[in-house]
Amino acid sequence: MPALVRRGGRLPLLVVFSTIFFETVTNQDLPVVKCILISHKNDSTVGISSARPTASEALEDLGCAPRPKSTETVYEALVEVDVFASVTLEVLLSTPGNISCLWVFKHSSLSCQPRFDIQNRGVVSMVILKMTEAQAGEYLLFIQSEATNYTISLTVSLRNTLLYTLRKPYFKKMENQDALICISESIPEPTVEWLFCDSQSESCKGENPVVVTKEQKVFRELFETDIRCCARNELGRECTKLFTIDLNKSPQTTLPQLFLKVGEPLWIRCKAVYVNYRFGLSWELENKVLQEGSYFEMSTYSTNRTMIRILFAFVSSVGRNDTGYYTCSSSEHPSKSALVTILEKGFINASKSSENYEIDQYEEFCFSVRFQAYPQIRCSWTFSRKSFPCEQWDLDDGYSISKFCNHKHQPGEYIFHAENDDAQFTKIFTLNIRRKPQVLAEASASQASCSSDGYPLPSWTWKKCSDKSPNCTEEITEGVWSTNTNRKVFGRWVSSSTLNISEAVKGFLVKCCAYNSLGTSCETILLNSPGPFPFIQDNISFYATIGLCLPFIVVLALLICHKYKKQFRYESQLQMVQVTGSLDNEYFYIDFREYEYDLKWEFPRENLEFGKVLGSGAFGKVMNATAYGISKTGVSIQVAVKMLKEKADSSEREALMSELKMMTHLGSHENIVNLLGACTLSGPVYLIFEYCCYGDLLNYLRSKREKFHRTWTEIFKEHNFSFYPTSQSHPNSSMPCPREVQIQQDWEHISGFSGNSFQSEDEIEYENQKRLEEEEDLNVLTFEDLLCFAYQVAKGMEFLEFKSCIHRDLAARNVLVTHGKVVKICDFGLARDIMNDSNYVIRGNARLPVKWMAPESLFEGVYTIKSDVWSYGILLWEIFSLGVNPYPGIPVDAHFYKLIQSGFKMDQPFYATEEIYFIMQSCWAFDSRKRPSFPQLTSFLGCQLADAEEAMYQNMDGHVSERPSVYQNRRPFSREVDPALPSPQAPAEES
Template sequence: MQFRQDTLLRVFLLLVFSSLACSDTLHQIDVRDGDVQRLPCVLEKSTLKCHMSEANIESSQKTQLEVVPGQMVEVHLRSNSSKDSMQCFWEHRETSNLFLFKFFEKGMDDIYTVVCGNRKSVNVSVHIHSTETRPSVPELTTVRGKKYESARFRCVSEGNPKPTITWYENEKHRSQGRMEISRTEKGVAESKMSSLEYSRSNIKCCAKNSHGEECSYIYHYDLDTGREESEASEIWLRRGQSLSLRCKVTGKPAMPWYFNNDTKLTGLSEQSYEKQLEYYSIASVSQNNSGEYHCNSSHGQRKAVKVHVFENDFLKKLNLSKHITIQNKDRKGFCFRAEVPSHLKAKCQWVMPNGSIVPCEETQHLSAVSTFTLCDPEPGQYQILLRSGREFTTGNMSLCVTDLPKFQILHDLTHVTCMTKSNLPVHISWMTCPSNANYNDTSAWKETYTDSPKGTDSGQFCQKTIVVSRPLSDVNDHFVKCCWRNNNTDSHCSEQILVKISSVNYFFLVGACILAWILTSVLVLFLFIRKKKPGYETQIQMIQMVGPLDNDYIYIDFKDFKYNQKLEFPRENLELGKELGSGAFGMVVQATAYGISKPGVSMQVAVKMLKEKHQAVEKEALMSELKMLMYIGNHTNIVNLLGACTGTGPIYLIFQYCHYGDLLNYLKNNREHFYKSLTDAFNKDRFRSLYNNYQRKRNSSDVVQSGENPYMPMSPVNKEQESLLGSTDVNEDFFESGDEEDHQTLTYEDLLSFSYQVAKGMEFLSAKNCIHRDLAARNILVTRSRLVKIGDFGLARDIENDSNYVVRGNARLPVKWMAPESIFKGMYTMQSDVWAYGILLWEIFSLGVTPYPGIKVDNTFYAMIERGFKMERPYYASESVYKVMCHCWALEPQNRPCFSKLVAFMEYQLSEFEEQLYYNVEGQKKGDSVYQNTPVIPESQEIVKEDEHQSSVTDSPCGTETADSENNMETITYL
């Protein structure tokens, strides 16, 4: 179907007026729930644990997190393939360190980076609620009771929602007993408890709401006993918190509490049966309250505690074991230990020797001091990362494991050598015994030489390899052993004893060694000559069938083909620029070519060349590639050859320069510009860009269907230009040299257009009996006007460091794009390129996601491919496009469609899209639903089902098809 110019203009104006008339409705659609994804979170104790999926990381949607002031947040990543989850990390902006948690307070609204597995990161927009809050740290004091009643513990906390109060004794929850609730103000919770309910140990009061929990203590000291483990020797508080102390003695009067030994404090005394209790409370401490508090009895018993009051959050390291050396026998059960006083409660993580990060295990928390341990560590360097609120500190530790030295004594024609390992400065002494003596007699051994070597790295932490040598003549006709002695006078000798070396067989050994050296050299040289060094070859190859079977073919060798001198371009007219890509064999650079299109006009080009140090066979391979490309010819959707420099100097192959780089990165970079709704695109101030895009595509697609050149200029082209570039490419360059704007609006039609253009280019190559062998989005280039071109970048791709290329046998291959027959049999045909085209379609309609996401290339992956595993439909693909992908992935090559059918299918999809667009716009009225940019294809016109597919391929071989527009419906049924 063809659109006339006036019809297109009518469509454009209708959409503009519709968007103005229905602005309220469109505004509501603009803020769909799908624009923002909120992280689901669950509060566990005082930490908010949030979960995200792998789809969240790869999505272009914004991720939002809502928290309250004082909130600690952890993020976990759920796997798509299992119920397991892994810990994510918050990235610290100043230090680039990674932390398992993040503490948020008022005013910290910002965008933060979260890193999950293999450095996958996502930006999270954090919003701090101003209306809801966590509970405040409870104010816990002791007050007098009513007449004839015991004292009362009073606990007050404020929060929104209003907190609930819970009482504990020695960290164990107790029933509320005679609890009194006397405060009814909004957001304020108050609870009182009789002191007789808790008279034997520490008391804890905790306030909790839906955003967290905070606790305060009454610290208990018993004068009748020695120092108990539960009795805090130091207390750390932040300014404004409460301090409550209690002293107990049985049958003896207790003395009041004292401050810094001399100041008597006024507290509260209470007697219960034979027990005497002294209380002292401060509702809100300041730094002046820092010091030592103690209580005494009249008989001299005394208990004391040091109180530290800090202005803000604090964090210290105490008793940090830094550098430890242990014997191997003591290694089992060894633990690193760190005691950390802090407020708020410290969070901790270990950085392991291999760089991984694991959370710390907290073994004890008492009086604001946390004890963290790491047990059974491997030898190596460790780091502990500690955080409390906004305070942050680190500490370094190391573990060295030693053992009795093990010796190895060797000798050659000239020297005797002793080797061992040690972690300390050592001395090596040589012990010798005459050959005519009894070496079992310890008195026959004498120390003859002593060395103090420095040693070299052994590859084992803190162990040095010690190597010492002596001339063989020094120990000839002697038994030899070596001994080790460190600075602590510890010593140990080798059990190995070197058999004496006699001068009688010395010359025999010399001759034998020389002969062995000669034989080894000859063998190495022979293997080196036979070993074929892998060299450069182009990915695109032309094949020639040599048998009745489809897999009987050979690669055509263009080495002896004649080079057409018309392609030669003056080297002095080429100005090389920046590097675009580099690999093991060569590179591609951007350049300016003067006069390559017409005299006096410069043009941006890409130049392919070998690296300076290259082999003669690689130069020959590049010349063969030049001749092959010359033989293949030019096409709009191929990165075409423009010229070459083959004279004196390096060989340059000059290609078209594509402005936007490869298609993979183009899709990734423009994800945020992809619009599911055409009206949505119009509503975002893109009237002119979308109109220009659509008009340009419409005009080009009309011309394509008519069989004409889509970018025919309005000026003549001389014969010299045609012979150099081909008329198609001159026209193309003319179009690109115009004053065209960079329109970034990306729609579903663009994805269809990319797919159609690649199919056209592959149809051209297959018609020339050419196979690509590495068809993927990274090897497709995008130039102006959204024109895509198939390229070959094997020379300039660093496959050693590209994760898409996996070691298979003795080569690195793009396994996720390869057909089964290519993976398992090393066979490449046009139909294996069809498989890769299906993978490319999946890349395009997922906007650049790596195929088989989350699946590692291993034996399990290969087994899945052999069983016929197919990826699920990508998010932006229609059902009909997905069916084409599945047909491309047929296990049997003959069951896959050929490129002429794929061209016809994509061409039909584009025309259906335009027809549907016209239908929706013409029929749209005020209040109608917004047109969604996914083509709706009548069921009768979709690709036939799987059972119909088999027979259609058998009945209609690819070689008999055409892609004429009038036969589109018939061609579609072949698929």
């Protein structure tokens, strides 16, 4: 465990929990467990890898004891720590043999890697850099050893939380100066920020105004339109707005109102602008002029030589007699007033009545609460015991509003809770989602039952099918009952119906149907035959045979299960990570199994028309399909559908559902194969993605080797056409990529249009299709295209890095190409036949893409965004060699692993410049910290691309040029340079 480094010039209190096993455990004796709290009080850098505290550290025995009346071996201790303390949970195990462990906190699994100290004790540690309320709770450590299994429960609570405060800042006049001071009395010490805006626009109300940090007094800025002072510390942020009456603004429909509590300071600013400086301002309270000393005036000239005057009214500590109408008057402006109300205690005013809503499955809808409150409230939205962030917006009438739109169309009760120092408020909303019933059926020996969670609540019918055929017309009325129906379960209205199995229906198919105003769904059930297996009754020889074969069947089943468990399981290549520490290996993969699937992605499976198989692998396949209405009603598009194989088990289906939830959480990007929808109900799980018509980048590059040209001038000479380049970027794209060159050759013939005649729509469509095919035949590949491919992949990976997502198998085979030479990163590992793909080599109990893997991934099993950067360097080598296999001629064996460990790097690929090769080498830095980030790679490649495009235009203006400037540092194109690599006209054999 690394030493903690000082942050912000001060190291917070560090606490270490140590659980020590002193004795070897047997099945008869309980293990001896000791939990220790170590508080580090010095300010030096603390090394937490030590198992014992230093002399300057206080040690406390927490009294870890077995949990009473527990059927398992569970030890527990209660721990109190200070807020913002750095915490290490460390466990020392004197258990013989290997151990495995797992940390669990709030239903999330955390990474756990045991090690051994000099006394051969197992050590397990986890660091929490800053203890807050979110990190408090029960930490469970599950330990499995050769002797027995243990569980250690450490419940962490915060000590003296009331000592930590964040108070709203208030204004105060500086002594002997006409200026303001902003003060916040908070612990820990806050940072004070002034926010100044020259307008009342929405952007001004966000996080984008000018910020003056650590400046308490202001003078010139007091003339701005919108002024706020904010205080910030570890607990959050609180802001106070300077209450302003602007005489130049049109009057508001409602009188502005200001609330204060007794003892708080009052500050009101009156502002006026006029072309002549000869005007004055005055304050009145209830038609009485304010006493001298309770106001002061400031003035300045604006840039257009108009005079700005402001007049402040202030009271250092208000009382009930300060309540009333404050009126600001001017000789050149109409007067304006504001109502100031002084309160004994705060309040929250809003409608408490419950509200019920019914919406469609994909209807846009937000809950909203309109309220008036003082002081400002703290609020939250809660659904299914989960809390969500609460945002507030001020309205012009003195009220505020809070909205919640992130319900993801999940039915149930949503609770809005608000509180301030003096009042609390709770409001309950009920959301029902109108949806067609989805029926689930099950049968026992005596009953058949169907349930549905559709809304509105469905009605039921049962029908008998004739001769075990799906033709079910005879309605069943006897034996049908529905007790305990219409019950509400987890926010969904569940209705059920049950059929008692009688002799009249035994052995037949029956169909149960649920229907409501949105549609009907049915399920068919085969009821058991009359009599228990009549064809084997009294057949003694049959039972004897079964008895003899049963032991062999059991042994065979165990062997198959054991082998099956040894096999690798399906897991998405893309994984989102949660970083838990400063080191590369301090992270864990986010488990999406507990996340809710958002039904807005659901697409009717009957609107899919399947075509050919695009890829097939060990776990599933990807098929081409036509999707009707997935992008726009009445419009069909080509899609790629990802699915499991027919005999997939529950764990694989769970993995695919987790991938679906991750993709919905990830969002879309132009250089990612984006999720379009999914089918999860009433059948196998389908994931619907964008379809990329040209397949993977690896085969695309190899197919274009004979059509590769160094420059566009070569293309002009070869085809003898009149070319003009156009930047036809992908829709909504910001990519500075040169796109396909349009061909102007006998346009009237190709387009089917002349000045004297018109063609039918069918003929024009046919000619257009023919023209597109001709353009594809003439489509070529240039160095600028290779640069553009590299840039687009970097953009896609930059997006994944922003989303804390790692790919783990970035290679040309996992990048797809579509119209306009747009490339998209994909994850179709489910449909890759890695058993027969030579790129995936057996290492341990898995098949890995060894030649694309970073050293830390290959030797330590650590995958980070920096290991993706290494893989990106290999992908660059693939692109600029036009699809040659990496490390050509080098087999993956022990010698290969030694080469990687020694820092070996591939030579410059044939079509790369020195600048591109430099990028590759930087990606292959053995120390992952020295590799560039994807934003840096995107920036560098964008510059390279701009230079290449500028060189292309310069050469086109000159009509003839041997080589653009982007090639000046390249090696010459000749076979003598590198005979192992392909020429532009003759691809080499793949190694």
